[in-house]
Amino acid sequence: DQQVKQNSPSLSVQEGRISILNCDYTNSMFDYFLWYKKYPAEGPTFLISISSIKDKNEDGRFTVFLNKSAKHLSLHIVPSQPGDSAVYFCAASADYGGSQGNLIFGKGTKLSVKP
């Protein structure tokens, strides 16, 4: 039961262009969404989050968009840099009975930014 889906296992982008990573979810109880970046042999690193009361959150080169009606969120990286090459995980959590906010992760999208 994949509650959080990242349908693109990989994405290749030219340096300086925009990277758009997509994520879909099925559980309407999710009210908090996060993006993590992961390099090989390291743990996930928090990038940016968004609450369900918002539809956009921006932090430097990273912007997350949330479309609740479509149960879809996306991460935009502009401009993309070679150092952004990593696996990006979408994660979601819900605050309802029995759930303490644990994260449900997607399978990840491997981003390659080519110089």
Add this chain to the structure above:
Amino acid sequence: EPEVTQTPSHQVTQMGQEVILRCVPISNHLYFYWYRQILGQKVEFLVSFYNNEISEKSEIFDDQFSVERPDGSNFTLKIRSTKLEDSAMYFCASSLNFRTNYGYTFGSGTRLTVV
């Protein structure tokens, strides 16, 4: 910058043996978590721990698993009798608040190989 430390980085054990994975969370954090990632699959929630007790656990976290915070600084995950399918990367994480805007801080992980 404060970080979550995990030891060992790699553990090889024979099937049926007990293993203890160790974590030192960030010192002022109150919530602690274990996640795992089987090779090629998504990061999965195992257990959350708050106020010296388990607050939530997943179906994966069966009677073979236990967690402990023995001395106020370490946070351990014990697997009593390891199985081949326990081979995975195990990540410890901690957070100051429940539902933090800054996500959880993950450690670099322990790669457990059961042979």
